[in-house]
Amino acid sequence: MATAPVVGNVTDVAGTHLNGKIPELHFTLNSPNAKAGKVIPTEPLTVQPASDGSFTASLETTTDMMDDAWYTVSIQWLDAAGNYVKADFPDWQLQVPSGGGSFSNLFGKPPKNTRMVYVSLTPPDNPRPFTLWLKANPADDLDPLNTWDLYEWRNV
Template identity: 35%
Template sequence: MAKVTGALSDFGIQAFPELQPRIIFTASGPGVSGARLFATKPIIVKPANSGSFTVELMPTANIRPVVWYTVTIEWLDPSGNYISSDELVWKLFVPSAGGELSDLLETPANPSLIWVGPTPPPNPQPGHKWMNSTTGVLSEWR
């Protein structure tokens, strides 16, 4: 199993534990690896009051056919009903080493952001830009 970590907040950078949010990870389809047959039963994690969470997921690299996770966020209304949700449209591929959710999601690049450092960004996608702080060269993934 691989540990995937992250933190859930609203756009005001506030956790909202009073609404009892939960994050649901669902495989895109059934799969096999070795002697195991995997079903698409959702894996549900409830973030801590701070919004932080850790979930253990099966790495997707060795599963056949190609499988990824979809991620859905649900939270309560004041009456205690799950009425609001966000379904992330990006695919989540999980390596055996796990990692931070935001680094693992296949999200489109924000063209206004440039990664600056001596090494390329993790998991670059088309449109990502990197300014090599050692050479001063600006690169873009296509």
């Protein structure tokens, strides 16, 4: 399966006070999904940061999935022996574009309206399947010759 790297550091999660702690990061797709003829399950990907706190998670890209998709992130705290201590379940939603990116820059709530329309002179970055783009010049909206072209991205 094609994946994209998401890189980060535990300090992206909670600052320097995590030094000496043993966290595990769990990335779980919000629901089973599909893209390019394959089904993607919700089995979590578990990542343990390196001793310097850095980590890389190879995640499926979410911007090209059929349905609205994101990863939830949970943090499990382990003791020195590797035993479970506790877990945090923040309400984070991580979306992964085709090139991957930095953990701290990929968070956001996905739009609940999947028929979102972008109105601009330039197309949206990483549009989801069935995203609409109304190519329009708002400065010329009173001009009757401004026909405004409407585009839609299809899941191919």
